[in-house]
Amino acid sequence: MRGFDRRTFLRGSAGGLALFALGALLPAGCTRYPKPRPKLRFFTAKEYAILNLLAARILGVEGLERGGAEGGVDVAAKLDGIVLGWDADLRRQLRFALRVIEHGTYLFDLQRKRFTKLTVDEQDRYLAGWAASTLGARRVAFLAMKALVSLGYYADDWDGLGYPGPWLGRVPVEAR
Amino acid sequence: MILDPASLADGERLDADVCVIGSGAGGAVVARQLAEKGLRTVVLEEGRHNPSAEFTQREASMIPRLYRERASRATADLSVLVVQGRTLGGSTVPSFCLAFRPPAAILDAWEQRLGLEGVGSALMAPYFEAIERLLGVVATGEDELNANNARVRQGASVLGLRGRLPQHSRVACVGCGYCALGCAYDRKNDALTVLLPAAERAGAVLVPQCRAEVIEREGGRVAGVRAVVGGDGLAPSVVTVRAKTVVLAAGAVASPQLWLRSGLPDPHRQVGRHLHLHPQVIVQAVFDDEIAGWQGVPQAFVIDHFLRAEPGGGGFLLTPIFAHPVTASALTPGLGGPHRTLMESYARRAMLSVALHDRSEGRIDIDDQGRASIGYDLVEDDRADLVDGMQRASDVFFAAGARRVILPYTELVELEQPREVAAIQRGVRANDPLLFSYQPHGTLRMSATSSGGVAAGSGAAHEVPGLWIADASLFPTALGVPPQLAVMAFASRVASRIA
Numbered sequence: 001m002r003g004f005d006r007r008t009f010l011r012g013s014a015g016g017l018a019l020f021a022l023g024a025l026l027p028a029g030c031t032r033y034p035k036p037r038p039k040l041r042f043f044t045a046k047e048y049a050i051l052n053l054l055a056a057r058i059l060g061v062e063g064l065e066r067g068g069a070e071g072g073v074d075v076a077a078k079l080d081g082i083v084l085g086w087d088a089d090l091r092r093q094l095r096f097a098l099r100v101i102e103h104g105t106y107l108f109d110l111q112r113k114r115f116t117k118l119t120v121d122e123q124d125r126y127l128a129g130w131a132a133s134t135l136g137a138r139r140v141a142f143l144a145m146k147a148l149v150s151l152g153y154y155a156d157d158w159d160g161l162g163y164p165g166p167w168l169g170r171v172p173v174e175a176r
Numbered sequence: 177m178i179l180d181p182a183s184l185a186d187g188e189r190l191d192a193d194v195c196v197i198g199s200g201a202g203g204a205v206v207a208r209q210l211a212e213k214g215l216r217t218v219v220l221e222e223g224r225h226n227p228s229a230e231f232t233q234r235e236a237s238m239i240p241r242l243y244r245e246r247a248s249r250a251t252a253d254l255s256v257l258v259v260q261g262r263t264l265g266g267s268t269v270p271s272f273c274l275a276f277r278p279p280a281a282i283l284d285a286w287e288q289r290l291g292l293e294g295v296g297s298a299l300m301a302p303y304f305e306a307i308e309r310l311l312g313v314v315a316t317g318e319d320e321l322n323a324n325n326a327r328v329r330q331g332a333s334v335l336g337l338r339g340r341l342p343q344h345s346r347v348a349c350v351g352c353g354y355c356a357l358g359c360a361y362d363r364k365n366d367a368l369t370v371l372l373p374a375a376e377r378a379g380a381v382l383v384p385q386c387r388a389e390v391i392e393r394e395g396g397r398v399a400g401v402r403a404v405v406g407g408d409g410l411a412p413s414v415v416t417v418r419a420k421t422v423v424l425a426a427g428a429v430a431s432p433q434l435w436l437r438s439g440l441p442d443p444h445r446q447v448g449r450h451l452h453l454h455p456q457v458i459v460q461a462v463f464d465d466e467i468a469g470w471q472g473v474p475q476a477f478v479i480d481h482f483l484r485a486e487p488g489g490g491g492f493l494l495t496p497i498f499a500h501p502v503t504a505s506a507l508t509p510g511l512g513g514p515h516r517t518l519m520e521s522y523a524r525r526a527m528l529s530v531a532l533h534d535r536s537e538g539r540i541d542i543d544d545q546g547r548a549s550i551g552y553d554l555v556e557d558d559r560a561d562l563v564d565g566m567q568r569a570s571d572v573f574f575a576a577g578a579r580r581v582i583l584p585y586t587e588l589v590e591l592e593q594p595r596e597v598a599a600i601q602r603g604v605r606a607n608d609p610l611l612f613s614y615q616p617h618g619t620l621r622m623s624a625t626s627s628g629g630v631a632a633g634s635g636a637a638h639e640v641p642g643l644w645i646a647d648a649s650l651f652p653t654a655l656g657v658p659p660q661l662a663v664m665a666f667a668s669r670v671a672s673r674i675a
Contacts (some may be wrong), residue, residue, distance in 0.1 A: 059505065060516030063398050085240065131511060131586045139586045139608055140254045143506070147248075150505035154519075155236035158501055162523030163470060166233035167352045168360060176348065176362045 037067060038104075042084050044093065050098050051076035053116055055149040061146040064153065075152035082151065094148075097141055101130075108138075115165050178225055178264070178378060181385040181405045186413035191383070192218040194674070195401045195419040197388045197434065200266020201660050202647035202667040203425035204367035204375065205307070209671035210652045211378035218417050219372075220403050222426075223263035226385040228368070231360040237501040238357040242270045249429075251538070251550045256455050256611040258550055260411040260427055263358075264384045265368030265522075267427070267614070268660065270356050272497075273364050275313040275343040276657035277304050277665075279485030281673045286487070290652055291624035292378040292633035294669075303665040311365040313661075316341040320349065322472030324526045325496045327463065329477045331572035332494075337481040339494075344473070351472045353498065385410060391422055393644065398422045398642030421674060424637075425647040425667065428616040432540040432649060433548040435620065435630075441639040444627045447620060448540035452489075452654035453552060453613035456531035458497060458507060460582040461564055461573035462521045463581075469498035469526060480657075482568060487653040489535040490557065494572065497529045510588030518582065528572065530565030533656035534558050540619050550616075562609075566600050585611035615659050617648035635670030646670040 033045040040048060048067070055075035056064035068074030083091060105111040109126050111118065118126060130142040158165060167173065194210050199221040211217040226241050229346045240246045244262035251258065252407050261267035280297035287296035294300075307313075318341070321329065332339040345365040362369050372382060383405070390402045406412030420477040424431045433449040440447075475495050484491035499507055501522065508518045518525075538552030545583040554562070570581045571639065586608050589599050623629025626638035632649055637643040646667040648659050655662060 056517065058511045059519075060512040060514070082236065126358060127511055128587075135610070137252065140610075143586060146511070147502075147506040150502050152237060154501040154505045155234065160520050161501060162466070162468075163501055166354070167350075168233050171352070173352075173361050174348050 036077070037069070038074060040077070040080050043076060043080050044100070047095065047098050048076045049116055051149065052078060053123070054101070054145055055153055057127055057144050058149055059153055061153065073153055073157050075149055078155070079148065079152040086122050097145070101145070178382045178384065181383065181443050182410055182414050184383070184405050184413060188413070189416045189418060190218055190517050192216045192417055192419040194218070194423060195220065195417040196423045196425055197401060198266060198425035198427060198430070198647060199264050199372060199382065200261060200425065200427065200647070201268050201366055201663040203423065204265065204268070204371035205664045205667035206423050206425060206646045206671045207375040207380045208371050208378065209668060210675055213675045215675055216515065217375065218383065218419065219375070220386045220388050220401065221382065221384045223261070223384065223640040224408060226269070226358065228358060228360055229364050231358040233352070233354045233357055233360055235357065235500050242358055251552045256453060256552055256613050258429065258453065258613045258616055260429065260616070263490070264382065265366060265372060268366035269358050269368050271366065271660060272355050273344040273346050273366065274475055274658045275308065275345050278655045278657060278662045281485050282487050282594050282653060284654055284657060285488040286622070289487070292622050292652070293634055294653065295622070300665060300669070303668045304661065307661060307664045307668060311343050311345040312347050312372060313343050313534050315343050316473060316476045316630045320351070320473045321476045322469060323467045324469035324498055325473070325476040327467065327526050327576040328431045328479070328494070328496045328528055328572055331576035332479050332481070335571060337479050339477055339479040339481065339571070341476060342375065342478045346473070349473060353474060355472045355474055357500070379550045386415070388426070388434055389437070391434060391440060391635045393640070396641065398640060421642050421644065423644045423670070423674070424620070427647055428619045428649045429540055429548050429550060431547070431645065431647055432619040433542055436542045437546040440643070443639065444629050446628070449537070450618045450621050450652070451538035451540060451550070451552060451616060452534050452618045453538065454531050454615040455534060455554070455611040455613050456529045457528050457562065457566065457584040457611055458529050459569035459573070459584060461505070461526045461578035461580055462580045462582070463524050463526060466523050467526050468523055470500060474498045479572070482565070483533055483656050485656055487531035489533045489654045489656070490561065491533050491604040491656070492561055493531045493533070493657065494565070494569055495529050495531065497527050499527065507584070509582060509585055526573065526578070528569045530562065530569050532558055532561055532565070534654050563601055570594065570600065586610070615648070617651045617655065617659050618653070620645045620649035621652040623652065634673040635666070636673065644670055644674060
């Protein structure tokens with residue numbers, strides 16, 4: 001998979017439609033999300049917090065949930081610029097998906113807390129439920145989120161991978 | 177010349193002898209050939225002109241520039257990601273340059289069983305030879321096998337599986353490994369570097385950022401194309417190309433989409449049907465020593481032992497492949513600590529794709545806004561081949577000394593020894609594993625009669641005088657091998673029938 005952008009992201013199946021509809025019913029403007037440090041052009045403070053937490057939990061990289069604090073990578077801030085280039089329909093679907101993930105805890109896990117308020121173990125179990133769901137659309141939504149946070153993190157950060165990065169500017173090549 | 181799309185005014189009209197829709201493997205061949213015969217040729221390409229000097233070797237910037245919908249278009253049920261190029265030069269630009277001729281048995285069956293005169297392997301051979309000469313097709317060199325390919329070859333050898341070094345169209349490859357993000361060093365002979373420049377020199381006009389909207393007819397015969405120029409910050413403007421000959425070469429999804437959107441006749445409801453995808457999954461393995469699969473020629477060895485090279489389909493190709501970090505992370509199963517641990521083994525990871533010679537047939541439809549919908553379901557025999565392919569790929573890796581094999585499911589499923597069959601045979605459910613397709617074909621297929629297909633063996637549309645098909649849509653059955661060379665050879669044959 002190369003990135004995340006499918007037009008039919010959540011709406012391509014009956015299960016996806018159900019998720020999409022659920023997203024429309026869930027609360028859009030919960031308060032008590034920390035104010036992001038960077039100036040965002042697309043994401044709200046809530047979406048910023050959800051995305052960075054998803055990055056940390058899915059990619060297993062310590063500290064991503066704190067955004068760019070302590071000099072770390074701010075996945076949500078990077079994606080904020082990328083998502084601006086998407087068409088409006090896709091951006092709207094992304095918003096719905098983030099909302100479903102944040103508040104789907106009540107439905108899928110019978111939790112009384114939203115995703116960002118769960119303990120780390122609960123968050124991991126909750127996301128593992130998305131990855132293993134018998135509902136195909138939930139698994140695809142999980143894959144799409146994984147692709148998205150992978151783009152936000154691994155596009156420029158290769159620490160620990162042994163990958164040296166592009167040749168351009170690093171390896172001289174004679175013109176053909 | 178490559179026309180600056182911004183120079184086209186709203187309502188502008190271009191006059192041509194031939195309008196070619198699409199600039200990829202099929203369209204570029206046709207454009208070159210017809211322009212060199214002196215026909216006024218206009219080529220419409222939906223994607224941008226992305227010259228190699230602008231290739232960055234970075235996924236975040238190149239994927240949106242080179243791939244349709246950022247490489248994330250999927251079938252209607254989200255089970256197969258259908259990846260196609262969208263740039264001047266089409267899918268040839270981010271391709272791995274594999275140059276396979278289709279199995280002779282398949283071409284011969286098209287001629288003998290389907291009655292398509294002249295498409296058998298003997299009569300097609302000169303077209304293949306000419307394209308291979310033009311693109312400088314050569315066999316992969318022994319010195320071009322990177323560790324990923326070498327391990328797969330080693331595993332095949334231990335197991336006694338038939339494999340070979342495939343032909344490709346690179347020249348003086350530097351081995352940077354960024355083929356799928358476009359070659360920044362112009363070492364690929366493709367539509368962008370060879371065919372379109374030749375068409376330009378012969379007088380063809382190339383129009384990037386120009387999406388064909390409707391094929392227009394007058395008195396039942398093709399009269400031209402109405403298109404919209406725009407995108408990437410450019411305000412849309414409508415242009416018309418007047419031409420008595422139109423060549424549809426937009427690929428196996430966009431070509432039937434345009435046919436349907438244009439309301440062209442389809443009395444036998446053949447348009448969009450018989451879609452083949454060559455769906456594939458990627459099995460990964462972790463070795464003790466470094467693989468560094470990102471460097472060198474990504475696909476330099478192929479195991480064709482399990483491919484049923486006959487028109488009924490069946491079987492699969494096993495081909496090494498590799499992905500840069502963003503894609504690799506997205507492909508890595510599981511989440512959290514285990515995902516990160518696997519990413520930390522990135523330098524020791526090998527990848528092997530299992531590409532089905534699919535019997536399954538899907539179809540392209542359009543919605544009320546003219547957008548394409550791709551319907552496709554794997555039939556039981558293909559599902560069985562998929563499981564078998566994953567098993568065989570695992571066997572190859574273990575025979576080559578892999579420490580662990582990672583299956584392409586959403587959840588992390590690892591094998592630590594050969595023949596852990598149960599883990600693989602737990603079954604293939606919807607969207608799991610996620611399948612990829614880089615090779616859709618067969619949606620405007622050739623047929624001796626209009627009741628069985630859309631185009632005659634010449635590529636001429638049965639029901640629309642003046643309209644020709646010259647892309648992967650033409651193929652009446654699945655090919656079993658990467659179709660790029662076949663698209664080019666058939667496009668050349670179509671061009672020779674036009675003029």
